[in-house]
Amino acid sequence: MKQQETIAVIGGEGQRAAIVVRELIKSPYRILLLDEVPEKRYSATSTPTDLSQKLERIGCCREASWEADIILLSDEITNLNEILEKMIEVASNKIVILISVEGSPAFRALQSSLPFSKLVDVQVKNGRDDSETPVYLIEGEDAAANNFVSSLLKSIGLKTFESPDHL
Amino acid sequence: MFEILLQNIREKIELRPEEEILLKSYFTPKKLRKKQYLLQEGNVCKFLAFTEKGLLRLYNVDDKGMEHMLQFAWDGWWIVDIYSFLTGELSAYNIDAIEDSELLMISLDRFNEMMVSLPKMERYFRLLFQNNIIAKERRLISSISHNAEEKYTRLQHSHPEIIQRLPLNLIASYLGITPETLSRIRKQLAQKK
Numbered sequence: 070m071k072q073q074e075t076i077a078v079i080g081g082e083g084q085r086a087a088i089v090v091r092e093l094i095k096s097p098y099r100i101l102l103l104d105e106v107p108e109k110r111y112s113a114t115s116t117p118t119d120l121s122q123k124l125e126r127i128g129c130c131r132e133a134s135w136e137a138d139i140i141l142l143s144d145e146i147t148n149l150n151e152i153l154e155k156m157i158e159v160a161s162n163k164i165v166i167l168i169s170v171e172g173s174p175a176f177r178a179l180q181s182s183l184p185f186s187k188l189v190d191v192q193v194k195n196g197r198d199d200s201e202t203p204v205y206l207i208e209g210e211d212a213a214a215n216n217f218v219s220s221l222l223k224s225i226g227l228k229t230f231e232s233p234d235h236l
Numbered sequence: 237m238f239e240i241l242l243q244n245i246r247e248k249i250e251l252r253p254e255e256e257i258l259l260k261s262y263f264t265p266k267k268l269r270k271k272q273y274l275l276q277e278g279n280v281c282k283f284l285a286f287t288e289k290g291l292l293r294l295y296n297v298d299d300k301g302m303e304h305m306l307q308f309a310w311d312g313w314w315i316v317d318i319y320s321f322l323t324g325e326l327s328a329y330n331i332d333a334i335e336d337s338e339l340l341m342i343s344l345d346r347f348n349e350m351m352v353s354l355p356k357m358e359r360y361f362r363l364l365f366q367n368n369i370i371a372k373e374r375r376l377i378s379s380i381s382h383n384a385e386e387k388y389t390r391l392q393h394s395h396p397e398i399i400q401r402l403p404l405n406l407i408a409s410y411l412g413i414t415p416e417t418l419s420r421i422r423k424q425l426a427q428k429k
Contacts, residue, residue, distance in 0.1 A: 072279045135267040135338075158237055162264040162346060185261045 075099045077137035079130050079152060083145025085168045085193050088203060092225035100124050101133045135159040141166045144175035153182035161185040164214050168193065187214035204228045237265060240288045240312050241340055249360045262350045263340040268333040275331040281320035283341035287313050290337020291401055296329050305410035308398060384413045385421050
């Protein structure tokens with residue numbers, strides 16, 4: 070049996086992250102959720118009971134990041150620097166995925182705050198609203214982490230491509 | 237977060253403050269809840285794990301579904317399926333948390349990088365592995381030559397803290413005896429006192 074890994078989702082209330090989380094729920098990953106959004110936002114079809122078995126709420130971003138094997142952040146978090154400060158100690162050597170848009174300064178903040186994490190910037194192209202299918206550009210300095218994230222997103226049915234600089 | 241690990245390392249080698257800072261960068265902090273797996277049979281053991289806090293067990297499950305305890309790790313102990321970790325082969329073992337635990341894990345790549353940038357750690361791990369080999373040899377001899385009561389009293393003498401923390405069925409499994417035999421031994425020993 071493939072071992073279950075845990076993904077902490079921080080800033081899932083943002084629309085960009087919610088699209089990804091909606092698909093992640095269907096995956097074998099255990100999802101730790103840190104936000105106040107009602108569970109229904111993540112699925113139009115699942116009942117709250119179904120979702121609560123896949124999603125687990127946790128009250129602290131540090132604890133969520135500590136338990137997680139992979140951390141997923143959205144650049145839509147308003148208090149990003151505060152969250153990064155809490156995560157520093159417990160995010161070392163973990164894959165940290167940032168769901169962002171082109172030109173977002175958030176990835177630079179991650180690079181500055183989390184020097185020992187494997188950072189992957191996942192930029193949403195097109196489809197900022199639910200009517201279009203978004204495509205995700207994968208960028209980061211760790212090729213293995215980029216490949217992992219690309220595979221992860223593809224496995225949950227999302228379209229990805231890697232930055233030409235890293236081909 | 238690194239207090240117990242650094243204390244453990246300082247017992248064997250001396251690291252300068254800047255080396256201790258560098259050391260921390262190689263480890264992945266991980267919290268496990270009770271009954272959560274660190275390693276499941278059939279997967280590769282990707283990490284060598286140090287227990288800052290908590291209690292874990294390494295065991296396998298036979299064809300009849302019986303669990304056989306090979307090792308426990310509590311505060312200040314390392315735990316790993318060393319063969320799977322070093323070779324990348326699938327593990328025949330499981331590692332899970334008996335108590336909520338806080339671990340510091342290191343992957344093989346980071347372990348090898350650490351050996352290059354902190355050569356003193358080679359001495360630390362050599363001493364660790366030496367002690368581990370000696371302990372395994374002693375356990376093997378004990379399993380062959382000691383009776384159930386002797387095995388229990390030796391464990392009680394060498395690791396009294398584990399007798400307090402572990403459920404009796406896990407102690408029995410570790411000693412290779414039935415829980416009923418263990419209960420009988422404990423009762424007899426209590427009556428002797």
